[in-house]
Amino acid sequence: MTADELVAFAEDLARIAAAGGGPQALAEHLAASTGVAVVVEGIESKRLAAVGRSTHGEARTVPIASGDSKFGELRVFGDGGAELDRVMRLTASAIALELSREAAGEPGRRRAFWERLITRAHTDAAAARDDAAARGIVAASHYVAVALESEHSEERNALRTAALAAFRSSDADGGFLERGTALLFFIPAPREIDAANARTAASLLPRAIAKSHPHPHLNGGVGTRVALVELQQSLQQAQAALSIARRLHGPGRIGVYEDLGAYPLLLSGAGAQALREFSRRTLAPLRAYDEKHQTELERTLRLYFSVGENVKTAAAELNVHRHTVFYRLRQIGEISGCKLDDPHDQLTLRMAIAIDALTT
């Protein structure tokens, strides 16, 4: 490891700890960075974390301690390179910090706060923010949940590191939980641009780890921007988006809930009210544009679909030149955020129009 790599390793440890990663996540980072197997034992040899198969043979051991307090030992199996001692000491320090928080009985452990939020233990925004502050968390007004999943531990480790770097925020604290093979991130989004950047950053993750993992097994989903106490809703959306992305596109894709159009409705078996809301939300941008600019984009779209996507016939029905229809279709694509030549986006628009026709 070069000095810069060592610094980067320490920074990643800090990000994992700051996001509430815990001993297991810290141990996985050490294992992923050095190729060793790792065991973290607390006092009385209680196993707190383990990564890797070859936990036999001679181990290198570093105490996990903070000042005079000893919390356990970090054990490593295998050849981890020239700087193994240093990276072990850095990792042990980060784990000591985590364990000292637990030992101090801080109910404000960061992870517990996010656990409470996603089980809707908080319904009042002010109480949630107070709870966060008591746990040393600077909470934003709004968040976006991102769910990532990979069954391959190496890829998951790379994904965790890349995601922690990509989702860094200077505005407020983010959250991070691990659930089996899933990594859950809660990204501060006080403004809409923060949510837009979270969606983009998530979508770029497969590319970010493509060098080390050219054949991705991962999937991911991004929920909508919600108020802090509504985080559970964003997480459910993220998990639905993950599931839809995997089924529709296979591995290596991140689904963004807002871009999935009709599919979340189909997945959840939505009721009449949800269908009407979906139709209204999908067509709203076109209607707002039509009203403001006295245009006929919605009518053009309906007609275009009803004549079997025949531009010439649509132009005749609308009494305009076919170039005008092409121009309007391009406008419709931009304003609705749907690509008319994409079958998934077409389904969304066709369903929105069909539901509207049936319910109004």
Place this chain on the structure above:
Amino acid sequence: MHSQPDGYKRPATKREVLRLAKERNVRFIRLAFADVLGVGKNVSIPVSQLEAALDGKVTFDGGSIDGFVRGEELDMVLVPDPQTFALYPWSTPESAEARLLCDIAMPDGSPFEGCPRTMLKRACEETRGALADPRVALEVEFYLFESHESEYGSTSTPDVGSYFDYSANDRGEEARSAIVSALQSMGVEVASAHHEHGPGQHEIDFPHGGVLEAADALLTLRTIAKHVAARYGLEATFMPKPLEERAGSGLHVNFIAGGGEDTTLYGIGGLLAHAPAMTAVCNATVNSYKRLVAAWDAPIYTVWSERSANALVRVPPNETPQQIEMRSPDPACNPYLALAVLVSALADGIEQHTLPGDPLVGSTYDLSEHDRRERGIGTLPKSLRQAIVELDGDPVIRAALGDHIYHALRDAKLAEYERYRRAVHAWEHRAYLRLY
């Protein structure tokens, strides 16, 4: 569409320059360079001194040039770049005049940190990790006005044309064609040229090429356009906003950063993040800020879009390779400094993984304050003074300029702003003289 003359090859070595000078009967050579304000300067030497000049033995008084080492009588050295050797278009087979663009060096031969051309090379070198080989194209707008004997020139135009118009009796069209021919004869490639929005306004586009070549091309255009226009009884001006009621003249800088979708997004993020601070460099006159208003598709907000004509950064979709167009600079800027800060902003965005938010659909002029806040959209500075405050607060852009040029530019621009602030303008007479 114009093309470069067949068989033109830039000389690469001192030996080739000496041979060409002899073959073409060159009598005088102008050793040209730009000061910190972007104004072209030159020292003319007889051909007998060419070899010495190419050896870096021609000096000039650096104390007499804005932004160099004013106040000190220090002989600076001109270091010609052989690849910029070109004959001026007024050369004849019997008697030719050539130019060489130069870097400025210290008397001991070391690079001078106040040389804009050297600074651009350094910026390209320092950003090579993020931007291996950026390509840049320029769209340069300017006006051709009737040339009258007056202290400050005139603003009457020789035509009534508009966008892409062609008129057989338009002296402006003829002058523009002559400018393009002159540029091509000097080895400056031109992609296209056309009439712009307003009467008298024209555009010349340079194709994608190296960053240094683009800056050299703009400096050459500004010099040549004035010479050629004068032959048609016209005056070429690259002043950003010569007429209140007509479109200003912009300099659209079109980058190909390379890399994939992520590189493009991060590059856009870098340009938007550093746009306010770059304004002091890319819009460096008090007049520049009369162009940056909500009219004539001038950009005023730090926002990007795929199609909107008035977004600061425009990224046309589905292009290969992907292009990133920065639309705020104006052609009165120092092209070396402007391209140095733009390249540095792009590279910083790529290195820091700066994301730009979602692209805007529609006109930026329609954005409400609430929309701008939610979308994280900032406003470009509204005056040169405000732009300097933004520059002071951006360490990336300051570092791109280097300490020497940052302070020289800052001092010069603060003084310029103060002179402007104290001046009593014609508008004030119209508004107040009789009213009060």
